[in-house]
Structures are given as structure tokens and as C-alpha cells.
Amino acid sequence: MAEVTEALRRQMREELPEVASIQDAGLRERVVEAWALAIARSSWRSIRDIPPAGNPGQMLLTRGDQTDHIRGVTRLAMRMAEEMAASNPDMPIRHDIVVAGGLCHDIGKPWEFDPENRRRWEAAPRATGLPSIRHPAYGVHLCLLAGLPEEVAHIAGAHSGEGELVVRSLESTVVHLADIGWWTMALAGGIVKPETISAKYRRPISL
Numbered sequence: 611m612a613e614v615t616e617a618l619r620r621q622m623r624e625e626l627p628e629v630a631s632i633q634d635a636g637l638r639e640r641v642v643e644a645w646a647l648a649i650a651r652s653s654w655r656s657i658r659d660i661p662p663a664g665n666p667g668q669m670l671l672t673r674g675d676q677t678d679h680i681r682g683v684t685r686l687a688m689r690m691a692e693e694m695a696a697s698n699p700d701m702p703i704r705h706d707i708v709v710a711g712g713l714c715h716d717i718g719k720p721w722e723f724d725p726e727n728r729r730r731w732e733a734a735p736r737a738t739g740l741p742s743i744r745h746p747a748y749g750v751h752l753c754l755l756a757g758l759p760e761e762v763a764h765i766a767g768a769h770s771g772e773g774e775l776v777v778r779s780l781e782s783t784v785v786h787l788a789d790i791g792w793w794t795m796a797l798a799g800g801i802v803k804p805e806t807i808s809a810k811y812r813r814p815i816s817l
């Protein structure tokens with residue numbers, strides 16, 4: 611396990627430049643810290659080394675890397691939030707939570723996609739679980755470890771199927787829809803490898 615260094619923090623700011631849109635300086639630095647921890651505690655050296663997939667081996671893009679998805683979902687969520695706030699000034703939508711939540715929604719992926727973890731889990735699934743912890747739950751762990759507020763940890767934990775078991779916050783709803791929308795559009799636009807399309811995105815007639 612590597613240490614979190616200033617160089618790694620700088621690298622995270624460079625790989626996820628949308629972090630600069632977070633107005634609260636403390637929140638901004640905690641997002642950077644959480645991502646630096648996510649990488650330091652994995653065998654990856656960069657978010658750009660992680661394959662651009664929704665789950666390991668599923669919904670794999672034909673090009674790019676994991677930052678393309680994370681940044682795309684964040685920008686999509688920001689634009690949806692901007693539209694809803696502009697046309698509904700009384701809607702209590704928090705810009706900073708949307709951006710931090712977008713950037714952190716898949717922060718558990720370095721863990722779930724880690725080749726060393728995959729090998730360990732696949733060797734003895736009934737001993738370890740496969741995976742032992744999915745990325746939304748591990749993402750909650752990292753967010754809280756880095757001192758991020760529960761609103762952001764909630765988005766990491768509830769962005770995927772796990773969120774069907776709870777009531778999603780307003781910002782969590784925006785990020786969840788941005789994530790689903792991003793994958794649905796990626797599929798419709800022909801940038802998902804056909805053999806990796808997961809069941810929930812399959813339709814009798816292809817999207």
C-alpha cells in the first residue's frame with residue numbers, strides 16, 4: 611500500500627479537473643484526499659489505468675479510460691442540476707454536493723477492479739465473496755475515511771442498485787440519473803463493446 615503524497619494529490623487534481631468547480635475549499639481538498647487514498651490503497655498508479663467499464667468486465671467502452679466516465683457523469687450531473695435549479699429557484703439543490711458526489715460516485719472502483727483483489731476473490735469466492743465488497747460500499751468507506759460529509763458518502767453508496775434500498779437525496783438522484791443516462795447513451799451511441807453489455811441494459815430490440 612502506497613502513501614498519500616503531495617504528488618499523488620496533484621495528480622488527482624489533474625486527472626479530475628472538475629474538482630476545481632467545487633466552491634468550498636475544504637470539500638474540494640477532501641475529494642482530492644479520498645481519490646488519493648483510493649489509488650494509494652490499490653495496485654493502480656492512476657485513475658487513467660482503470661478500464662472504462664461499469665463493473666469489472668461489463669459495459670466496457672471501446673475507447674478511453676475510467677476518468678472519461680467519472681468526468682462525463684460529473685459534468686452531466688452539473689448540467690442537469692443547473693437546469694433544474696434555473697427553472698425551479700426554490701429547489702434546494704446543492705451545487706458542491708452534486709460535483710463532489712459525481713466525482714466520488716465510483717471512487718470504490720480502484721478496489722473492485724484491482725487485478726490483485728480479483729485474483730484473490732476468484733480463487734476462493736466462497737471464502738472471500740466475489741467481490742468481497744462492491745464499489746458503492748467500498749466507496750462509502752473511502753469517503754468517510756477522507757472526512758467527506760455523509761451527503762457525498764450517500765451518493766457513492768446509493769448511485770447504483772444499492773440505492774434502490776434507500777430514499778435517495780436530491781443530489782444523489784441527480785448523480786444516479788446522470789450515471790444511468792451516461793451508460794444508456796454510451797450504449798445507444800455504439801461505444802460499448804457488445805459482448806460486455808450487462809443484462810439490465812439489454813432490450814428485446816437493441817437500444
Ligand SMILES: [Fe+2]
Nearest residue numbers: 683715716789
Ligand atoms: Fe458510474
